[in-house]
Amino acid sequence: MITYGHESFIEEAINSVLMQEVDFDFELIISNDASPDNTDEIVRSIIKNHPLGYKIRYIKQEFNIGMMPNSVFILKECKGEFIAVCEGDDYWTDPLKLQKQVDFLENNPGFSLCFHNAILKSGENERKMLGELSKQIFNTDDILGQWFIPTASIVFRNYPDFVIPDWFVNCQSGDIPLLLLLSLRGDFKYIDAVMSTYRHHAGGISNTHREYSKVIGMVYIYQSFNFHTNLRFDKKVKEAIIYEIQCHLPEIQELKTLKRAGNTVFRKTLKRLKNKAGKLFR
Numbered sequence: 001m002i003t004y005g006h007e008s009f010i011e012e013a014i015n016s017v018l019m020q021e022v023d024f025d026f027e028l029i030i031s032n033d034a035s036p037d038n039t040d041e042i043v044r045s046i047i048k049n050h051p052l053g054y055k056i057r058y059i060k061q062e063f064n065i066g067m068m069p070n071s072v073f074i075l076k077e078c079k080g081e082f083i084a085v086c087e088g089d090d091y092w093t094d095p096l097k098l099q100k101q102v103d104f105l106e107n108n109p110g111f112s113l114c115f116h117n118a119i120l121k122s123g124e125n126e127r128k129m130l131g132e133l134s135k136q137i138f139n140t141d142d143i144l145g146q147w148f149i150p151t152a153s154i155v156f157r158n159y160p161d162f163v164i165p166d167w168f169v170n171c172q173s174g175d176i177p178l179l180l181l182l183s184l185r186g187d188f189k190y191i192d193a194v195m196s197t198y199r200h201h202a203g204g205i206s207n208t209h210r211e212y213s214k215v216i217g218m219v220y221i222y223q224s225f226n227f228h229t230n231l232r233f234d235k236k237v238k239e240a241i242i243y244e245i246q247c248h249l250p251e252i253q254e255l256k257t258l259k260r261a262g263n264t265v266f267r268k269t270l271k272r273l274k275n276k277a278g279k280l281f282r
Contacts, residue, residue: 001030002070003088007037009199011046016091016196018052020098028056030088031074034064039088071174072164083158085175086196090152093119094195101155104189112157112186113179116193118150122200129198136190140183140233144222145240149188151175152196156182167224172217180225218244 001017003010017028032039040060047053059077061070075083082102086092094100101114117130129150143149154175162185171177182188219241226237 001028001086001088002033002067002074003030003035003039003043004033004064004067004070005035005037005039006088007035007039007042009089009091010039010042013086013088013091014043014046014056015050016093017086018050018055019095020092021095022099022102024102026055026098027080029074029077030056030058031070031077032058032060033067033070034061068169068171068174072169075164075178078158081158082155084155086152089199090197091199092152092196094193097195098155100191100193100195104191105155105157108189110186111189112159112182113154114189114191115149115153115155116191116195118153119194119197120200121197126197128194133190133192136192138183138188138190140180141236143179143183143188144233144236145243147176149175149179150196150198152198154179157185159185165224165228167228171221171224172214176218177221177225180221181228184229215244215248 001013003013006013014028014030020026030043032043043056043058047056047058057077059074061073065073082105084098084101097116101116104114105111117128119126120129130148162181165181168174168177168181179188222237222241222244226234
């Protein structure tokens with residue numbers, strides 16, 4: 001569990017993990033990226049006062065290292081056979097979630113990961129993140145393209161020989177490159193049940209520049225994965241990049257307008273995307 005500035009959410013996130021009913025031992029590792037709010041005090045209070053507080057291994061970074069370095073750090077801290085993800089502003093809703101997913105992976109060694117449906121919560125509004133999926137088993141080709149796996153739903157094998165490549169830490173987000181890398185080790189299984197909640201709050205509201213930067217970030221992820229796999233998925237990667245750009249054409253057009261108006265920041269952002277896309281199709 002990585003956290004930064006989650007004082008309003010961290011208690012619910014931690015309690016949702018500690019409520020899990022399992023027939024195996026587990027450890028909750030929390031890495032606080034030097035939050036400027038009361039997140040640290042809340043976590044320490046739970047460790048001290050919760051009956052299961054001893055299951056928490058807590059690390060507070062001395063200074064803010066950034067989301068991706070913090071993600072890499074905590075992945076390397078995980079020593080168990082399986083890893084489950086829940087960020088500090090999300091939470092699990094089913095007390096049998098871990099048991100169900102670990103049971104599946106233990107009984108199906110050919111799968112590297114399993115995931116499930118989740119609730120998207122924005123203020124008072126809630127809806128399921130996933131509709132009806134056409135199948136329940138997914139591979140690398142399926143993962144490339146439109147993102148559809150709720151981060152707080154995944155449980156995956158902690159492969160002893162799994163190496164996080166150097167390019168990973170430079171990605172804009174960690175879930176998509178992690179999923180792509182894990183898909184090389186085995187298929188993914190979808191469990192058709194809602195067992196977690198993804199929170200969409202004010203801190204995550206997108207604006208034009210952020211949406212455009214996300215396109216640049218996705219191009220980088222897809223490019224890096226393409227080279228990592230020696231162009232094994234080249235055709236699918238290029239299709240995924242085209243799809244990503246098409247999805248954000250309104251933002252791209254708006255930035256072109258800003259460029260013509262002489263906005264330096266947006267002009268540089270547009271140039272970055274052109275450079276990355278150009279390298280891909282050379």
